[in-house]
Amino acid sequence: MKKIGFLSFGHWSDARGSATRSASDVLLQSIDLAVAAEELGADGAYFRVHHFARQLASPFPLLAAVGAKTSRIEIGTGVIDMRYENPFYMVEDAGSADLISGGRLQLGLSRGSPEQVIEGWRHFGYAPADGESDADMGRRHAETFLELLKGEGFAKPNPRPMFANPPGLLRIEPYSAGLRERVWWGSASNGTAVWAAQQGMNLQSSTLKADETGEPFHVQQAKQIRAYRKAWDDAGHARTPRVSVSRSIFALTNDTDRAYFGRGDSQDQVGILDDMRAIFGRSYAAEPDQLIKQLLADEAIAEADTLLLTVPNQLGVDYDTHVIESILTHVAPALGWQNSQVVRGDGAVVHANG
Structure with a gap:
């Protein structure tokens, strides 16, 4: 049983062949x-967050x-860089977005990735405390965010407010029940994965992690x-x-797929990322029968309950839709993965939840 969604980095550029030539293109096409x-x-639509880059940024x-x-x-x-976030204001934004969606938000957080600028979080008004690293600051912001999501009152009310207050200490509004259990941590190491578990967050693990044992990426x-x-x-x-x-998974089902991605097998790669020896997982691109193997x-993938397919968003909505459909149609059934689509006897696609 596995949920299958997509993850978009939301790139835009005016390069030849780009279907996303502006921020407006990316935002509207993401919808x-x-x-x-x-x-x-x-089952899921997920979006990456990068600051100071021609990519999706403010997510809410x-x-x-x-x-x-x-x-x-x-x-x-997948994921919000918590070094840049005010946890109090973020609770308001997240609560609003979750209520608009009817409780469907799944918020992936992290301490952040290599940046476009030097210490970009300082431009947003944040700095580590004495003796604290920027990673420590990101985790501290995350802990505050998680505490606020409990919805408990903490702020002393004004005795002469503009509007009548409920009794007791006040919490941040709007409050969305259940969102606390739908927070994830994007972890690049075994140690931060353990920390995420201790904090009661779900786990997101991407296409790279710290190379801690020298084994193949998927094994680590x-x-x-x-x-x-x-x-x-x-x-x-x-x-x-x-x-x-x-x-990154592509079922090669037509000549366009083969032209874009049919270059043969890729391999794991090892490099240095922010002074960390990192291993980058391979991409998968093959005919469906070979891809399944x-x-x-x-x-x-076998260990996880959710698979996020990274999509090449600059190739446009139609092609990305084809990429997702190819996996759902030609690959997922053979692997026994369950998603929300059910095909009736007449060939029409309906949803498992009606």
Whole structure:
């Protein structure tokens, strides 16, 4: 049983062949792709967040718009850089977007990735405390955000307010019940995966992680997931956590697919990222029957309950819709993955939830 969604980085440029030539193109096409993915029966529409770059940035206007245009699909991020965030204002934005979507928000957070500018979070008004790293600051912001999402009152009310207050200390409004359990942490190491479990967050693991053992990427990622689940059990949380992995997967079903991605097998790559030795997972691109065999050998995909397909958003909504549909149609059934689409006897696609 596996949920299948897409993850878009939201690039735009005026390069030849780009279908996203402006920020407006990316934002509007992101909404269109989420609507199309829901119609196909995909389970999630997720968006990356990068600052100072020609990519998707401030996520909540987009998430709210997608929530208003769809009715079933999960809507999320992968991931929000918490070094840049005011946790108090973020609770207001997240609560509003979640209520607009009817409780479908899945918020992926992290301490952040390599940046376009030097210490960009300083331009947003944030700086680490004495003795604290920027990563520590990001995790501190995340802990504050999680605490506020509990919806408990903490602010002393004004004795002469403009509007009447409820009794007791006040919380941040609007409050969206259940959102606290739909927060994820994007982890690049085994240690931060364990920390995420201790904090009661779901786990997002992307196409790169710290190279901690020298083993193939998918093996290391599977071990990370197992360490996370053990830490979750040790922490004694009542609910079952969720785990997602991201992959670049392309079923080669026509000449366009082969022209774009049919260049043969890719391999894991190792490099230095922010002074960390990192391993980058391979992409998968093959004819459906061969692709199924390759994916069956990926230990981390087998461990995860959610798979996010990274889509080439600059190729446009129609092509990305084709990429998602190809996986749902030609690959997922053979692997026994379940998504929300059900095909009736007359060939029409309906949704499992009606």
